[in-house]
Amino acid sequence: MRAALLQMTSGDDPEVNLASAREMIREAAGAGAGAGFVLTPEVTNCLSASRAVQERVLQYEADDLTLAALRAEAAELGIWLLIGSLALKTGDADGRFANRSFLVASDGAITARYDKIHMFDVQINDTESYCESEGYRPGNRAVMAATPFGVLGLSICYDLRFAHLYRTLAHAGAEILTVPAAFSPVTGAAHWEPLLRARAIETGCYVLAPAQCGSHSASEGRERRTHGHSLAVSPWGEVLADGGDAPGIVYVDLDREEVARARARVPAITHDRPFAPPA
Numbered sequence: 194m195r196a197a198l199l200q201m202t203s204g205d206d207p208e209v210n211l212a213s214a215r216e217m218i219r220e221a222a223g224a225g226a227g228a229g230f231v232l233t234p235e236v237t238n239c240l241s242a243s244r245a246v247q248e249r250v251l252q253y254e255a256d257d258l259t260l261a262a263l264r265a266e267a268a269e270l271g272i273w274l275l276i277g278s279l280a281l282k283t284g285d286a287d288g289r290f291a292n293r294s295f296l297v298a299s300d301g302a303i304t305a306r307y308d309k310i311h312m313f314d315v316q317i318n319d320t321e322s323y324c325e326s327e328g329y330r331p332g333n334r335a336v337m338a339a340t341p342f343g344v345l346g347l348s349i350c351y352d353l354r355f356a357h358l359y360r361t362l363a364h365a366g367a368e369i370l371t372v373p374a375a376f377s378p379v380t381g382a383a384h385w386e387p388l389l390r391a392r393a394i395e396t397g398c399y400v401l402a403p404a405q406c407g408s409h410s411a412s413e414g415r416e417r418r419t420h421g422h423s424l425a426v427s428p429w430g431e432v433l434a435d436g437g438d439a440p441g442i443v444y445v446d447l448d449r450e451e452v453a454r455a456r457a458r459v460p461a462i463t464h465d466r467p468f469a470p471p472a
Contacts, residue, residue: 194342194447197221197228198403198423200436204410205241207250211259213440215266221442222270228444229299230342232275232403233263234423235350235375236292239280240405243414244328251290253282260295268301273340277373277403278309278349280329289330294347294373296338304340307347308332311355317379325351335361343368343449346398350374353388353402356395363396363462368452370398374419375405381420386432394430397456399447401425406438428455 199217203210214237221228238259241247254260259279267274276295283291296305310333312326335358336347346362346369353372362370370392376385393400406421423436425445434443456462 194230195226195228196230196232196401196425196445196447197226198401198425198434198436198443198445199231199233200404200406200421200423200439200441200443201234201237202407202409202440203234203237203240203405205239205243205246205250205412207238207259210238211262214259214263217442218263218266218274219270222272226442226444228272230273230275230340230447232277232371232373232401234277234403234405235373236278236280236405237276240375240409240417241411241414242417243411246411246413247280247290247328251280251282253284254293257281264297264301264303267297267299271299273297273299275345275371275373277371283330285330287330290328292329292349294349294371296345296347305336305338305345305347307336307349308334309349309352310335310358311351313351317377321377321379323377337362337365337367342447343399343452346370348372350376353392356392359392359396359398363398364465367396368398368449369447370396370400372400372402373404374402375417376420378418378420381422385420385422386424389424389426390430390432393426393428395461397428397452397459397462399426399428399452401445404436406436406440428452429458
């Protein structure tokens with residue numbers, strides 16, 4: 194199966210972002226490229242640092258125009274589509290949103306939903322800080338889904354730093370791990386590739402990480418910048434494709450036999466042992 198990772202520069206206007214996503218999806222699935230599995234990055238519909246903008250433009254899942262349109266695209270093109278994530282209203286009493294990934298089958302049906310578990314609450318330096326949990330509620334459930342080309346384990350961005358999540362997914366049968374992201378340039382330069390390669394090596398899974406990149410336009414509030422470098426990593430830990438730092442599409446051919454071969458060479462996924470915590 195050929196997979197296509199879309200590297201986008203989403204702003205805070207969902208309609209503009211949707212038009213960009215649809216164009217890229219059609220290019221990836223077209224006769225020249227032939228991708229049967231297309232992946233978009235985190236917050237495909239709206240990347241904004243302004244709570245006021247989010248309140249104004251975000252929608253509930255049942256009403257979300259991006260979700261409806263991309264499901265229709267998947268059905269029309271006959272492809273599997275991972276919508277890396279959408280920022281969505283939830284109706285929660287505290288007003289927080291969901292950061293939710295969707296796996297859409299080739300008939301347009303939603304086969305899996307995953308809400309980001311780990312919130313990016315960090316102080317990177319004196320001028321750059323984030324508190325994702327102020328605007329987004331965390332999920333509480335790991336999610337897998339079977340496809341014709343392998344079993345997927347879903348995650349989003351900051352989840353990448355929590356190795357136990359991916360080992361749990363691999364033990365449950367995952368062969369492909371998806372990590373759509375909007376990584377900060379500072380942490381991206383330092384940690385993005387090493388963490389993605391580590392998750393592949395530890396589990397013997399493919400790791401597919403479509404990313405946001407560049408400077409994101411903002412009608413209100415501060416502009417965000419993201420690292421880019423969408424990566425596809427083999428089950429042996431090799432970088433198969435790197436999207437660089439500009440919008441575009443990277444392709445990788447998936448072969449689930451590579452998962453079996455990597456795990457046969459170093460079967461660490463079968464070598465877990467119980468142990469007592471330190472005293």
